[in-house]
Amino acid sequence: MQTELYVNSILEVWPTDKDYSEEDVQPKLHRVLWLNRHLVVTIDIHDKTAQPEFIDRAEIENQVESLDIQVTSYFIPRLSLPDHSLNKKEIHIRDKTWAYLEPAVTGKHVPDIYKKRLRGIIIEEIHERFKVSKTLIRNNLRKYWQRGMVINALLPDYPNCGNKGQERSGLGKKLGCPNNESKDDHELIGINVTEEIRKNFRKAIELWYKKREKRSLFDVYELMLGKFYKAHIDEEDGITLLPEHERPTFRQFYYWYSKERNLVEELSKRLGTRRVNLKHRAIDGNFDKASFGPGSIYQIDATIGNIYLVNRKNRDWLIGRPVIYFVIDVFSRLIVGLYVGLEGPSWIGAALALENAASDKVEYCKRFGIDITKEEWPSFGLPEQLTTDRGEYVGNKPAHLIKTLNVKVEHLPPFRADWKPFVEKAFDLSDDLYVKWTPGGILERMKERGDLDTRDKRALDIHEFETILIGCVRYHNKHYMQSYRRNDAMIEDDVTPTPVDLWHWGRKNSLGTLSYVSKDQLRMNLLPSRRARFTAGGIRFNKDLYTCVTAEEESWRFRARNGEKFNVEYSFDPRDTSHLFLRHSDGQFEECFKLEEQHSKYIPSNRDFRWEEDLDVVAYEARQARKGRSKNTEEKLRLINKNNKTIEQAKKKTAAETQDKSRRTRPEDVREHRAISKQEEREERAWRLEKDETSELNKSDMVVYLADKKSDKYVPRVDHTDSILRAMEEDDDE
DSSP, X not given: OOOSOXXXXXXXXXXXXXXXXXXXXXXXXXXXXXXXXXXXXXXXSSOTTOOOEEEEHHHHHHHHHTTSEEEEOOOOXXXXXXXXXXXXXXXXXXXXXXXXXXXXHSGGGTTGGGSHHHHHHHHHHHHHHHOOOHHHHHHHHHHHHHTTSSGGGGSOSSSOOOSTTSOOOGGGSOOSOOOSHHHHOGGGSOOOOOHHHHHHHHHHIIIIISSTTOOOHHHHHHHHHHHHSEEEEETTTXXXXXXXGGSOOHHHHHHHHHHHOOHHHHXXXXXXXXXXXXXXXXXXSOHHHHOOSTTSEEEEEEEEOSBOEEOSSOTTSEEEOOEEEEEEETTTOOEEEEEEESSOSOHHHHHHHHHHXXXXXXXXXXXXXXXXXXXXXXXXXXXXXXXXXXXXXXXXXXXXHHHHHOOEEEEOOTTOGGGSHHHHHHHXXXXXXXXXXXXXBOOSSXXXXXXXXXXXXXXXXXXXXXHHHHHHHHHHHHXXXXXXXXXXXXXXXXXXXXXXXXXXXXXXXXXXXXXXXXHHHXXXXXXXXXXXEOBTTBEEETTEEEEOHHHHHTTHHHHHHTTOOOEEEEEEETTEEXXXXXXXXXXOEEEEEEOGGGSTTSOOOSSOOOHHHXXXXXXXXXXHHHHHHHHHHHHHHHHHHHHHHHHHHHHHHHHHHOSOTTSOOOHHHHHHHHHHHHHHHHHHHSOOOOHHHHTTSOGGGGOOOOOOTTXXXXXXXXXXXXXXXXXXXXXXXX
């Protein structure tokens, strides 16, 4: 049972008085908002008027140890829904609220925002700056704290809330302030911006503004007028534009652009992605100054392992080099997570590496037969910020990670490995530890002529390689770092500069901002997901079929067989494909299992194979099937050719021996000819006696009289059965 306190931990507190009915009593759930060495800030997650409370940390820890307070979990599935499952109104309200709440709940205002007097001053500043009601600010602050301090906590509690925020149609009347000319002539009042005009605005931005020429917005506006709002073209005077009151103004164009602009896309197309990452990204100071404790900043990166591996199902198959992900805490240099796979580098590998960083390492190492203590590899929880390069964490999926798990992602520009020095150094260290001593390791980039190919020395599968890599990580986390610069507090406490000791020291002094997340939240947000059709056989994944308890209880397979359609979304763990996780529409998920009747022909195995290994087997089986089909075709064509030759020879022999081709075959002729053929076949296939046994028989009895070819009558053959029986009896007497 978990006893250590983290930010976002849920404390279950039961009432201590006796003036209640035991049947009606319910515990209060308090969420940990902030903590240091002496104090813990909590809030009741169900009280609609709750405020943050400061409590002595030692008192809470004593109650946790005595089980008067239990650390539990409280998960709101709706907060993990991706953006494609939300409507635009909900997303708009959430983002608008976060825009004015973010300065209050992050940065310099923490922990002042939790103090009642200072909170009023901060809310007053937000009210003056953003012109938002103080009551609304307080209610949204409470909602943010009670629901887990993630951006999705600000989602509204209703799917639709009227028409607020929609574009006004104007109902034929000119919107906005009238111009001066319209005061004298009402016809010159101007036009409203319609959807057709907005399309012209978008075309103009794409054609002339999001280009490397770097035209100004007014230049783009003028080019747009010349293309879409010309009255006529004269050979002498050139283009004549429509009157001003019949075309959009620059103010309307600028107002629309300010509302719909995408700054990241705009700068990327005008300046180039590399320059944007280099000069326009948000990085403040260096990592050592920004990282003030365990969990402040994690660095993540991937590399291709310098070793060749084999498949676990058939060790004669070479599966190439693995992809290795490391996640490192900048403050302590502790390797907090890793992932070894065969696909990528990709979002799947990066997400699973982060999932490993937030998971219990004791349970993780047990899967590889390694027993460790919690103190030996203590990393547990999610960081405040994750520093990555441009690859796996760019796109919609990392955006969902930020909104549901509250992990800020910082993208570094390409070709700047020196900005991720700690994770890059971890790759070098792991190479020194396992490559030089492992069969299949690549020692040099080029081999000498005549040397044995490294691939011919391969010996390890991916499971065994990951076991070795865990040993390298354990060594790294305990090794003495000579170049680490300790601060004055570390020197005063005489902290040994090893990653694990620095981590424990930082946690003991309540440094950093690690956040606790449950295993269900990690699965929901980090495991890869797919959409599929639930068929009569279940969910098909990797040539296997899966089902779940709900599907069986509600007869989904039977109903699918009879025409009903079920579109489902499921997640899977690439490290273990024995189970899938079905996502329901309300945000909950359910574990799916393989259909046993589909696998009765296979030999049971105690090992859980990885997704990549199953893909390798599926690809191999498909390749063998293609070869088998090709071989079947060749053999079939050879058989047809051989049969055709036999048929042609038979036709020639029949034509040569047939005397009267014009005579029709009579039924009685068929019976006689069949009898003759049957007797001849028996004679050919009959067992023969040895030479000395047959010599005692009358040779005349061995003569077979055949019908005269010229005669139409059939002469029966002499029956020698009695003679054969007598010979066999004499042989037995001897």
